[in-house]
Amino acid sequence: MTTLTDTPPAGPALPARVSPLQGMRQSMTLAWRTVVQVRHNPWELGDFSIQPIMFVLLFTFMFGGAIMGDWQSYLTFMLPGMVVMNMLFVSLYVGQGLNTDLTKGVFDRLRSLPVARWAPLAGRILADQVKQAWSIVLVLGVGLILGFRIGTGLAGLLGAVALLLVFALAFSWVAVVVGLLAPDPERVQIYGMTALFPLTFVSNIFVPVQTLPGWLQGLVSVNPVSILADASRGLMVTGAQAGPIIATLIWAAAITTVFAPLSAWVFKRRV
Amino acid sequence: MNHAIRAEGLVKRFGTTTALDGVDFTVDAGTVLGLLGPNGAGKTTAVRVLSTLLHPDAGHATVGGYDVVRDAHRVRQLIGLTGQYAAVDESLTGRENLLLIGRLLGSSRAQSRHRARELLDQFGLTDAGDRAVKTYSGGMRRRLDLAASLVAHPSMLYLDEPTTGLDPRARTELWTLIRSLVSGGVTVLLTTQYLDEADALADDIVVIDHGRVIASGTPDELKAKLGSQTLSVRPEDETHLPLVASVVGELADHAPDLDGQRVTAPVTDPAVLPAVVRRLDDSGVVLTELALRNSSLDEVFLSLTGRPADETEQTSTERMLS
Ligand SMILES: Nc1ncnc2c1ncn2[C@@H]1O[C@H](COP(=O)(O)OP(=O)(O)OP(=O)(O)O)[C@@H](O)[C@H]1O
Ligand SMILES: [Mg+2]
Numbered sequence: 001m002t003t004l005t006d007t008p009p010a011g012p013a014l015p016a017r018v019s020p021l022q023g024m025r026q027s028m029t030l031a032w033r034t035v036v037q038v039r040h041n042p043w044e045l046g047d048f049s050i051q052p053i054m055f056v057l058l059f060t061f062m063f064g065g066a067i068m069g070d071w072q073s074y075l076t077f078m079l080p081g082m083v084v085m086n087m088l089f090v091s092l093y094v095g096q097g098l099n100t101d102l103t104k105g106v107f108d109r110l111r112s113l114p115v116a117r118w119a120p121l122a123g124r125i126l127a128d129q130v131k132q133a134w135s136i137v138l139v140l141g142v143g144l145i146l147g148f149r150i151g152t153g154l155a156g157l158l159g160a161v162a163l164l165l166v167f168a169l170a171f172s173w174v175a176v177v178v179g180l181l182a183p184d185p186e187r188v189q190i191y192g193m194t195a196l197f198p199l200t201f202v203s204n205i206f207v208p209v210q211t212l213p214g215w216l217q218g219l220v221s222v223n224p225v226s227i228l229a230d231a232s233r234g235l236m237v238t239g240a241q242a243g244p245i246i247a248t249l250i251w252a253a254a255i256t257t258v259f260a261p262l263s264a265w266v267f268k269r270r271v
Numbered sequence: 272m273n274h275a276i277r278a279e280g281l282v283k284r285f286g287t288t289t290a291l292d293g294v295d296f297t298v299d300a301g302t303v304l305g306l307l308g309p310n311g312a313g314k315t316t317a318v319r320v321l322s323t324l325l326h327p328d329a330g331h332a333t334v335g336g337y338d339v340v341r342d343a344h345r346v347r348q349l350i351g352l353t354g355q356y357a358a359v360d361e362s363l364t365g366r367e368n369l370l371l372i373g374r375l376l377g378s379s380r381a382q383s384r385h386r387a388r389e390l391l392d393q394f395g396l397t398d399a400g401d402r403a404v405k406t407y408s409g410g411m412r413r414r415l416d417l418a419a420s421l422v423a424h425p426s427m428l429y430l431d432e433p434t435t436g437l438d439p440r441a442r443t444e445l446w447t448l449i450r451s452l453v454s455g456g457v458t459v460l461l462t463t464q465y466l467d468e469a470d471a472l473a474d475d476i477v478v479i480d481h482g483r484v485i486a487s488g489t490p491d492e493l494k495a496k497l498g499s500q501t502l503s504v505r506p507e508d509e510t511h512l513p514l515v516a517s518v519v520g521e522l523a524d525h526a527p528d529l530d531g532q533r534v535t536a537p538v539t540d541p542a543v544l545p546a547v548v549r550r551l552d553d554s555g556v557v558l559t560e561l562a563l564r565n566s567s568l569d570e571v572f573l574s575l576t577g578r579p580a581d582e583t584e585q586t587s588t589e590r591m592l593s
Contacts (some may be wrong), residue, residue: 014337017344029375032374033371037362104358104361105354105358109352109354109358109372114376
């Protein structure tokens with residue numbers, strides 16, 4: 001075959017790539033979309049609002065007395081960890097939303113547009129951070145109404161929120177991988193829950209680690225969920241401790257290092 | 272010659288399946304190419320390669336002169352894609368879907384709103400524009416999906432089976448819309464399983480099967496080559512078969528086939544039927560069966576792949592005369 005070269009159209013050349021600034025704007029637009037979705041389906045907000053409120057109430061009043069003698073002390077002990085647990089469950093929404101876009105073909109449409117390759121994902125994760133902030137405020141708010149008191153002041157509280165959001169960002173990559181692997185959005189929830197229940201319950205969120213059998217203590221103390229719960233307790237109640245905070249940041253970095261490239265790899269195989 | 276779209280030796284494999292097995296075709300600017308093929312032929316795969324969603328394993332393709340792999344971002348600035356399944360966000364309203372795309376393309380809020388209104392209007396979705404897409408009918412979704420691919424005023428439009436699942440009225444409406452886009456200068460690559468759709472819309476047709484191009488040409492060329500209808504004649508008296516065959520052979524543009532008791536031949540001109548009747552009548556041949564039926568796509572493929580036409584079924588479009 002002769003090589004007839006088809007010349008690009010005359011006139012101003014089309015830009016060859018997206019600028020980072022444009023990519024950021026596109027991510028914001030896609031994050032806006034997720035927020036609009038929530039506005040249209042307020043029950044989705046209920047999904048991640050009612051459950052944490054119920055959990056706080058159940059654990060405080062059902063188990064508080066049995067575990068710590070009185071529910072007030074238990075509330076102080078458990079609430080920072082409850083925020084952590086809720087954050088992990090909310091991050092599943094990244095995976096679920098991503099999976100919905102993949103199975104409904106919306107992702108193909110987005111990828112056929114001159115949009116930064118990373119914008120759809122960044123938009124999701126960005127919007128998820130809004131949901132995260134909301135759920136943190138909600139759980140803390142319910143706690144405060146019941147009598148939870150911040151023992152450290154505003155700086156501690158903000159530090160705790162910042163640390164939670166950093167960890168949530170890292171954990172989003174895990175949710176992305178689950179979202180890419182699951183065949184449909186419902187399955188994202190099922191797989192996610194199946195992994196998250198043991199992860200959050202085999203931790204020091206609900207019970208002091210000393211009450212556990214020795215072999216389980218070891219397991220619970222290496223669980224990053226325990227470490228983050230410890231760091232949050234420190235920042236909100238007992239005074240910040242460098243150890244768990246640094247360990248949390250290292251875990252966040254490690255999770256990102258493993259799961260971000262993994263998600264890129266899974267993504268290439270899926271589409 | 273400047274081709275708007277050019278595919279050369281495209282190969283795409285999925286595991287052991289070869290979805291595209293060296294596909295070549297070109298589309299001239301401002302024309303419609305119909306990519307015709309049965310289920311699993313590779314139509315969607317070809318569209319996905321040309322819209323930068325898939326990298327070909329071999330071969331290359333250019334759109335507007337830009338390579339779909341190396342210059343993917345530029346290609347994306349030229350194309351609009353309406354995939355095989357409506358790709359709209361069900362939880363948003365129709366208007367929000369269009370706004371989202373406008374904003375993603377970098378238009379201002381006001382421009383995006385204006386374009387969304389314009390498109391909703393053009394596609395008869397103004398009343399439904401502020402309803403969530405999950406309340407839309409299949410046809411409305413399809414229209415919104417098409418509208419979404421037009422937000423950027425693309426100069427190339429890919430339509431992957433745009434009318435599958437639409438009722439006949441919605442189908443002709445969509446045809447009208449596609450024609451008006453083409454008259455506005457848009458180049459269209461259309462995939463379809465329906466011969467009549469390709470015939471109605473396409474300037475050129477490429478027939479693919481098992482990832483290979485098995486025929487191409489204008490609709491008229493293909494029809495002349497294949498015959499759009501099949502004439503089937505059965506005389507009462509078997510000894511009349513040679514005579515029937517010679518009459519049919521003379522009037523039809525192709526040599527007739529003799530199978531058992533019947534003479535069949537592809538014909539393009541429906542007037543052949545009365546002519547055959549008259550001639551055989553004059554010769555005193557009594558017929559027990561005389562039928563003219565539309566070639567189904569199956570027959571087109573069968574005749575293209577050189578396998579004998581399947582005799583067992585007669586289609587519902589069959590017209591029996593005796
Ligand atoms: N992602 C994929 N993974 C594995 N196989 C695939 C994938 N996409 C397509 N195929 C296979 O490639 C072949 C061509 O598929 P393609 O979707 O391109 O066909 P098509 O002509 O669009 O068919 P249809 O009319 O059913 O839409 C089929 O055998 C299909 O099973
Ligand atoms: Mg297809």
